[in-house]
Amino acid sequence: MSVILLMLPIALILGGLGVAAFVWATRRGQFDDVDTPAMRAIFDDDPPIKR
Amino acid sequence: MTIKEDLPRSPRRTLASARPQVRCAHCGLVVPAGLVEDGAPEQYCCSGCRTAAGVVRACGLDAYYRLRESTDAKPRPVKLAGRAFAEFDDQTFTRLYTRDTGAGLREVDLCLEGVHCAACVWLLEKLPTVVPGVVECRVDVRRGMAKVRWEAGAVPLSKIARAMDTLGYTPHPARDGATRALRRREDRRALIRIAIAGAVAGNVMLLAFALYGGVFGGIDAMWSGVFRWLSMGLGLISLLGPGMVFFRGAVSSLRTRTPHLDLPIAIALGMGTISGVINTITSSGEIYFDSMTALVFLLLVGRCFQQRQQRWAADALELLFSLTPGSARRVVSDGGGERVEEILCESLGIGDIVEVRPGESAPVDGCVVSGHSQIDRSLLTGESRPVSVEVGDRVPAGAVNLSGVLRLSVEAAGAATRVGKLMKLVSDAAARRAPLVARADRLGSIFAVVVLAIAGATLAGWLVVDASRAVGNAVAVLIVACPCALALATPMAVTVSIGRAASRGILVRGGDALERLTTPGVIFLDKTGTLTTGVMTVAEISGEELPLVLAGALERSSTHPIAAAIVRHAERLTDGGGLPTAIDARVTIGGGIVGHVRGQAVVVGSPAFVGGVLNGEGGEIVPEHRRAGERMAADGLTPVVVAVNGRSATVIGLGDELRDGAEAAVERLRSDGWRVRLLSGDHAGPVRRIAERLGIAPGDWTAGASPEDKLERIRTAMRESGSERGGRSVVMIGDGVNDAAALAAASVGIAVHGGAEAALAAADAYIARPGLGPVVELLDGSRRTVRVIGRCLAASITYNCLGVGLAVVGLIHPIVAAALMPLSSVTVLTLAYRSGAFDRS
Numbered sequence: 024m025s026v027i028l029l030m031l032p033i034a035l036i037l038g039g040l041g042v043a044a045f046v047w048a049t050r051r052g053q054f055d056d057v058d059t060p061a062m063r064a065i066f067d068d069d070p071p072i073k074r
Numbered sequence: 075m076t077i078k079e080d081l082p083r084s085p086r087r088t089l090a091s092a093r094p095q096v097r098c099a100h101c102g103l104v105v106p107a108g109l110v111e112d113g114a115p116e117q118y119c120c121s122g123c124r125t126a127a128g129v130v131r132a133c134g135l136d137a138y139y140r141l142r143e144s145t146d147a148k149p150r151p152v153k154l155a156g157r158a159f160a161e162f163d164d165q166t167f168t169r170l171y172t173r174d175t176g177a178g179l180r181e182v183d184l185c186l187e188g189v190h191c192a193a194c195v196w197l198l199e200k201l202p203t204v205v206p207g208v209v210e211c212r213v214d215v216r217r218g219m220a221k222v223r224w225e226a227g228a229v230p231l232s233k234i235a236r237a238m239d240t241l242g243y244t245p246h247p248a249r250d251g252a253t254r255a256l257r258r259r260e261d262r263r264a265l266i267r268i269a270i271a272g273a274v275a276g277n278v279m280l281l282a283f284a285l286y287g288g289v290f291g292g293i294d295a296m297w298s299g300v301f302r303w304l305s306m307g308l309g310l311i312s313l314l315g316p317g318m319v320f321f322r323g324a325v326s327s328l329r330t331r332t333p334h335l336d337l338p339i340a341i342a343l344g345m346g347t348i349s350g351v352i353n354t355i356t357s358s359g360e361i362y363f364d365s366m367t368a369l370v371f372l373l374l375v376g377r378c379f380q381q382r383q384q385r386w387a388a389d390a391l392e393l394l395f396s397l398t399p400g401s402a403r404r405v406v407s408d409g410g411g412e413r414v415e416e417i418l419c420e421s422l423g424i425g426d427i428v429e430v431r432p433g434e435s436a437p438v439d440g441c442v443v444s445g446h447s448q449i450d451r452s453l454l455t456g457e458s459r460p461v462s463v464e465v466g467d468r469v470p471a472g473a474v475n476l477s478g479v480l481r482l483s484v485e486a487a488g489a490a491t492r493v494g495k496l497m498k499l500v501s502d503a504a505a506r507r508a509p510l511v512a513r514a515d516r517l518g519s520i521f522a523v524v525v526l527a528i529a530g531a532t533l534a535g536w537l538v539v540d541a542s543r544a545v546g547n548a549v550a551v552l553i554v555a556c557p558c559a560l561a562l563a564t565p566m567a568v569t570v571s572i573g574r575a576a577s578r579g580i581l582v583r584g585g586d587a588l589e590r591l592t593t594p595g596v597i598f599l600d601k602t603g604t605l606t607t608g609v610m611t612v613a614e615i616s617g618e619e620l621p622l623v624l625a626g627a628l629e630r631s632s633t634h635p636i637a638a639a640i641v642r643h644a645e646r647l648t649d650g651g652g653l654p655t656a657i658d659a660r661v662t663i664g665g666g667i668v669g670h671v672r673g674q675a676v677v678v679g680s681p682a683f684v685g686g687v688l689n690g691e692g693g694e695i696v697p698e699h700r701r702a703g704e705r706m707a708a709d710g711l712t713p714v715v716v717a718v719n720g721r722s723a724t725v726i727g728l729g730d731e732l733r734d735g736a737e738a739a740v741e742r743l744r745s746d747g748w749r750v751r752l753l754s755g756d757h758a759g760p761v762r763r764i765a766e767r768l769g770i771a772p773g774d775w776t777a778g779a780s781p782e783d784k785l786e787r788i789r790t791a792m793r794e795s796g797s798e799r800g801g802r803s804v805v806m807i808g809d810g811v812n813d814a815a816a817l818a819a820a821s822v823g824i825a826v827h828g829g830a831e832a833a834l835a836a837a838d839a840y841i842a843r844p845g846l847g848p849v850v851e852l853l854d855g856s857r858r859t860v861r862v863i864g865r866c867l868a869a870s871i872t873y874n875c876l877g878v879g880l881a882v883v884g885l886i887h888p889i890v891a892a893a894l895m896p897l898s899s900v901t902v903l904t905l906a907y908r909s910g911a912f913d914r915s
Contacts, residue, residue, distance in 0.1 A: 027297070031304065035277065042273045049262050049269075056214045062192035063199075065144070 122152035152242035282364035309363035333519035342556035440482030559870030594747035595802030617724030693720030710759025739846035873898035
């Protein structure tokens with residue numbers, strides 16, 4: 024049962040990493056527009072010219 | 075009067091019915107008969123569609139049409155500005171609106187007109203194919219904006235703008251960069267708060283399950299301690315982080331003495347936290363961190379919904395491309411000759427000469443220095459009749475130039491124009507309107523007091539019976555009484571209603587507008603565009619109908635609204651059979667048009683003009699027609715005489731006609747308890763005609779009202795009805811700039827289809843479909859919504875009573891509390907979702 028004392032911190036750290044990733048993505052503006060990417064899913068074309 | 079025999083006697087019985095309807099190859103709408111080209115492989119309904127389709131095919135982007143079919147979007151014809159967009163290359167523009175992103179690339183945010191479906195997004199994001207030099211174009215469909223990155227040296231921005239315009243998406247620079255950035259930051263912060271609250275709530279709930287198991291099966295004191303301390307730690311993260319929103323709200327509610335739902339929420343969370351910390355440290359008593367963190371999460375989500383609702387109007391403001399154009403054509407004399415340059419309006423100075431071509435809007439308030447024409451001032455006055463102007467006359471910014479090229483000397487530009495000042499009136503009126511305290515907030519305060527009283531009574535009661543449980547039970551009362559469902563009830567019901575209304579073309583800004591629409595008071599209706607179609611039509615005909623076909627043929631060459639009305643009527647008479655061709659048509663501005671059709675001399679114009687032309691040739695206007703013309707003018711219509719071969723044949727009266735169903739809608743409004751009044755900027759004649767048709771008494775209609783007059787009337791009506799203090803509502807329905815201030819000041823301002831952008835920004839609701847029918851729908855939907863809110867509130871209070879009851883008698887436990895909360899929330903959500911408001915029937 025004492026394995027719980029190891030698992031709890033690991034679980035919390037993993038959860039924390041998830042939240043951190045979400046915060047990072049939000050700060051970079053990935054959630055600013057959630058409607059247009061849904062439309063882009065049905066386009067089947069070449070990606071834009073990369074530079 | 076003789077008419078050649080080859081004209082069919084009864085135009086309706088032609089073989090035109092054999093011709094099938096032709097659809098535009100680009101937008102899918104029906105092509106008007108006059109524009110059908112026999113034998114052409116593709117037909118288009120307008121030059122805009124033709125140009126756009128040309129570009130689409132030339133770049134091999136035909137997949138656009140397939141994509142559009144699959145997204146089921148409604149067809150719309152292409153509207154172009156047809157400008158050169160030279161000001162996009164201006165240094166000021168570059169500095170203000172574009173950014174350098176390195177490696178020779180620049181980036182710009184543009185607001186686009188006409189973006190409404192996935193196919194538009196696809197087409198625009200293919201911009202690099204259409205304009206070499208563009209690196210990327212990313213579209214935000216909800217806000218109608220595009221972020222364009224391009225090689226600054228390879229292609230000028232004006233060329234990119236022209237390409238977008240040609241495809242049908244006229245670009246405008248995105249102003250208000252600072253407001254947008256602020257709102258974006260707030261949105262992001264709200265999302266992060268929800269994320270933290272959600273993560274914590276989930277973890278605390280898992281820990282709580284372990285503790286629940288311990289209740290039934292027994293648990294080691296050590297593990298119980300570990301889980302409790304962890305719950306407290308995590309709980310504090312949520313309550314002191316994202317949860318502070320509620321404490322701040324409660325403090326400001328107390329400070330300003332306005333009731334707010336945050337008050338009982340903060341009491342519950344605060345007492346719960348304190349008692350939870352104490353109990354964890356002393357290892358005794360129950361902790362409720364699981365319920366509280368879940369509460370924080372749910373309530374934050376509910377608020378997020380509420381705030382997103384308010385966004386449509388703010389986003390519509392982004393698209394507030396000026397009612398007056400952002401650029402102008404300045405005439406500069408240098409050396410011996412003249413040069414016309416396109417510049418930003420910001421760069422104009424008083425006294426500059428600006429050129430306005432027919433079909434364009436005046437960009438400034440100015441005085442005519444050369445040219446003569448007729449202008450349409452309906453943007454400001456609501457008057458649909460064109461006004462003649464010549465040298466020395468004033469032209470306001472926003473007026474549409476109808477017939478001839480005008481040169482204006484700038485008297486006021488930008489915010490100093492009449493239109494600019496009106497906009498200031500609008501924003502002032504909107505800011506001054508006191509917010510209506512929502513019913514839920516008022517309930518919340520009563521709730522807080524009642525709960526505190528019950529908790530106090532519980533404490534006192536248990537101190538007598540069994541002092542050890544007194545504090546625990548009192549705190550449990552406070553926690554369980556947290557109005558989670560109460561806080562969710564209104565936002566959920568309102569969100570569902572507003573979402574459904576939006577899919578029916580009725581865009582509502584917020585729940586308070588819906589609430590206000592349920593107390594019938596006074597409705598002020600604007601005439602032009604709201605009750606009437608806003609477009610000139612042939613209202614009365616005195617004489618024969620056939621000459622109108624000839625008149626239509628002649629008027630085809632003019633852009634005047636009167637000409638357009640005659641052409642439409644003539645086309646309807648020939649049933650799509652096409653109008654004959656006119657030869658040597660000559661237009662006299664302000665008078666009429668002369669020419670030959672099928673070998674006959676035709677004159678069409680005002681009675682004065684036609685009379686003059688006929689008398690000069692020895693003909694005349696028949697007295698019967700002259701009397702008819704005078705009668706029509708007195709009635710508020712514009713009389714137009716059609717003369718064939720020297721004698722008047724027909725007199726028609728043109729006016730702005732009532733929309734279909736307007737009379738029925740007004741009757742319905744009356745029977746619902748609203749007092750209907752008419753408020754128009756147009757002349758008394760037309761207004762009286764419409765008022766009489768609708769049964770509106772002379773005391774209830776006003777003509778010739780300036781925007782300031784309208785505002786004053788609304789204010790008076792609101793004072794009389796006590797609207798500020800929650801009495802009967804005063805509703806204003808309008809569509810033009812001249813209604814905007816009144817719309818902002820009224821209890822509920824409703825902007826109607828086809829309205830100016832300023833009206834949209836000032837209003838609480840916008841109806842995208844024409845006619846008054848949707849207004850009746852809006853009123854019905856509001857009533858249903860308020861009823862649903864009532865039902866949700868009742869359900870949530872029932873659950874609260876149940877929980878408090880259990881707490882008072884000491885039967886409560888974290889498990890019970892944890893179960894009650896989702897139960898009540900789900901009940902409220904189900905009730906809200908199954909509301910019948912704005913349903914398709």
